[in-house]
Amino acid sequence: MARGKSLTRLYIPDDIPAHGIFDAPADQAHHVAHVLRLSAGDALTVFDGHGREYPAVIERVGKSAVTLRVSEPSVVDRESPLAVTLAQGISSGERMDYTVQKSVELGVHAIQPLSVERSVVKLSAERAAKRVAHWQAVAVAACEQCGRNRVPLVMPVRSLTSWLADVGADALRLTLSPDAASTLRELERPAGQIVLLVGPEGGLSPREIEDAKAAAFRPLRLGPRVLRTETAALAALAAMQAVWGDF
Numbered sequence: 001m002a003r004g005k006s007l008t009r010l011y012i013p014d015d016i017p018a019h020g021i022f023d024a025p026a027d028q029a030h031h032v033a034h035v036l037r038l039s040a041g042d043a044l045t046v047f048d049g050h051g052r053e054y055p056a057v058i059e060r061v062g063k064s065a066v067t068l069r070v071s072e073p074s075v076v077d078r079e080s081p082l083a084v085t086l087a088q089g090i091s092s093g094e095r096m097d098y099t100v101q102k103s104v105e106l107g108v109h110a111i112q113p114l115s116v117e118r119s120v121v122k123l124s125a126e127r128a129a130k131r132v133a134h135w136q137a138v139a140v141a142a143c144e145q146c147g148r149n150r151v152p153l154v155m156p157v158r159s160l161t162s163w164l165a166d167v168g169a170d171a172l173r174l175t176l177s178p179d180a181a182s183t184l185r186e187l188e189r190p191a192g193q194i195v196l197l198v199g200p201e202g203g204l205s206p207r208e209i210e211d212a213k214a215a216a217f218r219p220l221r222l223g224p225r226v227l228r229t230e231t232a233a234l235a236a237l238a239a240m241q242a243v244w245g246d247f
Contacts, residue, residue, distance in 0.1 A: 008036060008044040009053075009144040011151065016048050021059060021069045029066035032058070044068075047149045051075050078147050080107030082245045083193045085171075086233055087163065089116040089200035090123070090131075095230045100135045102230075104142035104152055106237040107245065109193075111135070113157045118202035128157040160208055164215040171195045173217040175204070176232050180219035184236075187220075189244045196240075198233040 010028055024032060032038050040058050047053040052073040059067040086108050088099055100111060113132065115123065123131060136154045143151050167173060171193040197204075197217055204212065213219070222235050241247040 008038065008042075009147070010044055010046045010056075011140050011144055012046045012048060016046060016052075016054055016070060016073070018054070018070065018072050021067060024066045024068055026064070029064070032066045033061050046070060047143075048073075049143075049149070049151045051077060051149050053149050076149055079150055080109070080241065080245050082107065082190075082240055083109045084237065084240065085110045085112055085193065085195045086237070087112040087114055087195060087197045088233060089114050089160075089198060089204065089229065090119045090121050090157065091200045091229045092120045095201070095228075096121075096131075096135065097138050099230045099233050100138045100154065101142045102234050103237055104139050104148065105146045106234060107148075107241060108152055108237060110152050111139070111154045112163065113154065114160050114163060114197075115157055116160045116200060116208060117205040119200045123157060132156055160204075161211065164211055167195055167215060168193060173197070173212075173215065174220045174236075175209075175212050175217045176222060176227075176236060177209075177219040178221060178224055178226055180221040182218065183221050184239050184243050194240070196233070196236055198229060198236070200229050203229075 010032065012024065012028060014025055016022070023029070038044065038058055039061055042058045044056050044058070045053050046056045046068065053076050054070040054073045056068045056070045059069050084107070086103050088111060090096060090113050091099065103111060113135065132154055139152050139154055172190040173195045175197040197212055222232065222239065227235060
């Protein structure tokens with residue numbers, strides 16, 4: 001018998017059997033037992049990343065395994081109506097984690113980390129792969145907290161130059177500048193994808209700004225003040241949700 005309704009949510013990337021009993025994957029079992037410190041009888045919600053969530057009860061907590069009993073799933077859509085890809089120049093340490101976490105809460109569709117000239121952090125291929133895995137885990141945790149049942153993809157790190165060549169021609173392409181002529185309210189609500197390009201600490205270099213303009217990125221002004229990199233991305237996403245989205 002469950003001990004009351006719980007707000008605890010757990011992402012299970014494997015197949016979840018409806019109306020069945022199964023052992024949680026090892027990482028999730030460790031999180032339940034040793035981080036959340038839940039025990040048999042506690043209720044939680046599990047979700048599969050494809051839009052479905054399942055009421056669940058913990059049947060057993062062992063040394064290395066957690067057994068869950070799940071009920072019938074329901075399809076719960078908490079996704080934003082805006083398909084925004086955040087192309088973020090890699091910032092240092094907690095700034096990047098914060099940007100990933102809060103952009104997921106604000107409904108971002110995908111995140112593209114970019115290596116740019118003024119990135120403080122310079123990553124080898126091996127370190128870049130590890131950081132992407134870490135940022136993906138941050139995105140998962142944000143979904144568990146905010147109620148999203150679809151996990152945004154954090155894509156592999158790319159250079160700005162190579163990425164600009166592949167940006168979809170039909171997407172509304174925006175970048176931020178306090179000197180830009182346009183504001184968000186002057187733009188029509190896009191029917192398709194939106195790509196938001198944000199620089200790291202120190203912003204994009206003059207050459208990168210020109211490259212972005214050549215790739216049809218439109219400068220956008222968020223007021224006259226210069227915003228920190230982690231503030232800029234989140235302010236822009238929140239403004240889009242307020243003007244075009246579900247705020």
